[in-house]
Amino acid sequence: MADGQRLYNSVAPLRNVAALIALINRVKDRAYGLPGMACFYGFSGYGKSTAAIYATNRFDAVLVQCKSAWTKKNLCSAILTELGLPTKGNTADMVDRVSAALALRAMPLIIDEADHLVARRMIEIVRDIYEGSQVPVILIGEELLPQKLNEWERVHGRMLDWVAAQPSDMSDLQHLAPIYAPGVTIDAPLAAELLRRSHGSTRRVCVNLAQVHERAMIAGKSRMGLSDFDAGGFFTGVAPTPRRTVGGAA
Amino acid sequence: MRSDKSPLEHACLASAERLGTFDARELAAAAEVGYETATTWIRRWRRSGQIEELGKGPAGTQRYRLIGIEPTGVTNTRRIAATPQGNMWRTIRKLRHGFKPTDIAAQSCTPDAPVSQADATAYCQMLTRADYLRVVRKAQPGVREAVYRLARDTGPKPPRERRLRVVWDDNEGRITHLPGGEA
Numbered sequence: 359m360a361d362g363q364r365l366y367n368s369v370a371p372l373r374n375v376a377a378l379i380a381l382i383n384r385v386k387d388r389a390y391g392l393p394g395m396a397c398f399y400g401f402s403g404y405g406k407s408t409a410a411i412y413a414t415n416r417f418d419a420v421l422v423q424c425k426s427a428w429t430k431k432n433l434c435s436a437i438l439t440e441l442g443l444p445t446k447g448n449t450a451d452m453v454d455r456v457s458a459a460l461a462l463r464a465m466p467l468i469i470d471e472a473d474h475l476v477a478r479r480m481i482e483i484v485r486d487i488y489e490g491s492q493v494p495v496i497l498i499g500e501e502l503l504p505q506k507l508n509e510w511e512r513v514h515g516r517m518l519d520w521v522a523a524q525p526s527d528m529s530d531l532q533h534l535a536p537i538y539a540p541g542v543t544i545d546a547p548l549a550a551e552l553l554r555r556s557h558g559s560t561r562r563v564c565v566n567l568a569q570v571h572e573r574a575m576i577a578g579k580s581r582m583g584l585s586d587f588d589a590g591g592f593f594t595g596v597a598p599t600p601r602r603t604v605g606g607a608a
Numbered sequence: 609m610r611s612d613k614s615p616l617e618h619a620c621l622a623s624a625e626r627l628g629t630f631d632a633r634e635l636a637a638a639a640e641v642g643y644e645t646a647t648t649w650i651r652r653w654r655r656s657g658q659i660e661e662l663g664k665g666p667a668g669t670q671r672y673r674l675i676g677i678e679p680t681g682v683t684n685t686r687r688i689a690a691t692p693q694g695n696m697w698r699t700i701r702k703l704r705h706g707f708k709p710t711d712i713a714a715q716s717c718t719p720d721a722p723v724s725q726a727d728a729t730a731y732c733q734m735l736t737r738a739d740y741l742r743v744v745r746k747a748q749p750g751v752r753e754a755v756y757r758l759a760r761d762t763g764p765k766p767p768r769e770r771r772l773r774v775v776w777d778d779n780e781g782r783i784t785h786l787p788g789g790e791a
Contacts, residue, residue: 367725368717408715411702415695416718421702442764537714564711568752575751 369412371533372560374400374523378409378496381521382417382466385494393516395488395495397472399503400523403595405560406498409523410470413496419466424474430483433475437467437487453483457490465493472497476506485513525558531567538564539571545583555592565593616641620649624674629662631669637787640770690721696731697766700758706744708753732756734769 369375378398385396400406407423414421422436434452435445441459445452460467467487475481475497488495497503501522507514531553535544544552544567552570556562569591574582623639624630630638636646650672653659662671695716703711709728717723732754735741740760747754775785 367713369714370718407702411699411715412718414702415690415698415716415721418690421698423702423704440764537710568708568710572752 367537369408372405372530374405375409375412377521378413379416381519382413382494382496385518388518393518394492395516396518397504397520398496398498398523399501401501403559403561404523404525406523407470408560410468410498414468417466419468421468424469424471426474428474430480433480433483453486457487460491460493467493468496470498472499473503481510481513485516488516526560526563528553531563534563534567538567541580542571542574543581544570547584548582548587551584551589552592555594559595562593562595616645617649620646629671629673631665631671692721692723692727693766693768695721696723696728701761706755706757708755710753735767738767740767
């Protein structure tokens with residue numbers, strides 16, 4: 359199933375993906391006695407979830423994406439489902455089964471949107487799972503997650519490392535361009551404008567690169583510059599300004 | 609008999625554990641191996657005393673049980689080797705918004721299980737045919753890819769295409785026997 363270009367078409371070289379991979383490797387290879395939990399945090403859109411999916415594939419990990427309405431039982435059920443195990447029993451039983459299965463398979467546990475665990479005061483259950491399994495547990499959340507975790511001394515004390523996600527830069531764009539705009543050369547000024555308008559968001563860089571690619575295909579061009587693309591059409595994620603009049607009135 | 613277990617025997621043994629009681633056809637289907645392979649392992653396990661015969665089941669086939677191992681009722685605890693389909697299915701399940709095959713290839717391609725753009729496109733098309741995905745935006749050949757969304761999440765194991773020998777009745781215009789399932 360492989361071809362020569364395959365590995366270059368992966369998100370692996372992106373800064374945040376590489377940072378998360380390195381973090382998980384660090385936790386996996388930690389010295390005896392060191393804690394096995396870690397936190398990967400940053401602003402929305404920086405590609406944390408993308409990094410989490412890639413890391414899950416890379417390490418054959420278990421990834422759960424928390425929801426705001428989840429209870430402790432929902433969290434345990436979600437992990438058991440990912441492990442392919444039946445979701446029966448009470449929460450305590452489930453925690454034991456999750457811990458045993460993770461320990462037996464030596465699978466890292468990655469929890470995305472971990473802010474919800476703190477908000478719903480469920481974070482202790484993650485510590486229970488870590489204590490029971492001793493596998494790497496990575497919490498992924500928004501910029502303020504480390505501060506929120508400060509409140510939970512027993513969790514905070516088990517963190518091996520805290521890694522901040524970084525905004526997309528030109529090197530990320532250069533890795534993503536062959537994936538999302540294959541066969542199209544993007545001139546440096548257009549690339550810089552694309553990056554500026556994406557406000558460091560990996561998600562927006564991907565969307566905007568795909569837009570440039572689509573425009574190039576429609577125009578039959580293999581090279582795109584600032585003059586070929588209306589930079590106002592970039593997806594910026596900025597909310598529209600309020601209208602002064604409504605309903606076409608002058 | 610070899611003292612070390614081959615990956616094939618591991619797969620068969622794990623499936624036998626999971627099934628509890630089984631016949632050769634069920635074991636072959638569960639372990640995803642050929643019927644001949646399943647019967648070979650059953651013969652060897654019988655010879656080494658690892659399984660016992662339970663007599664003929666309702667289907668008229670000989671049924672077996674592993675000796676000294678209780679059925680776990682859960683999937684085996686060994687890690688399954690990374691596969692391109694496994695990675696792609698995991699990525700599809702985790703991408704909550706719509707996605708293109710490019711997204712799937714980029715996030716699923718690991719050194720252990722490389723995934724190309726063509727692999728991702730073919731897998732998405734296969735899942736769409738089987739109603740796991742729905743097309744949110746149709747592809748425009750040469751301009752843009754289709755956008756898909758997950759419609760049916762049946763669990764962590766990746767759906768995949770398999771070739772089956774079935775009985776087809778031309779009189780009724782339908783499959784009358786499907787191994788391991790209902791016609």
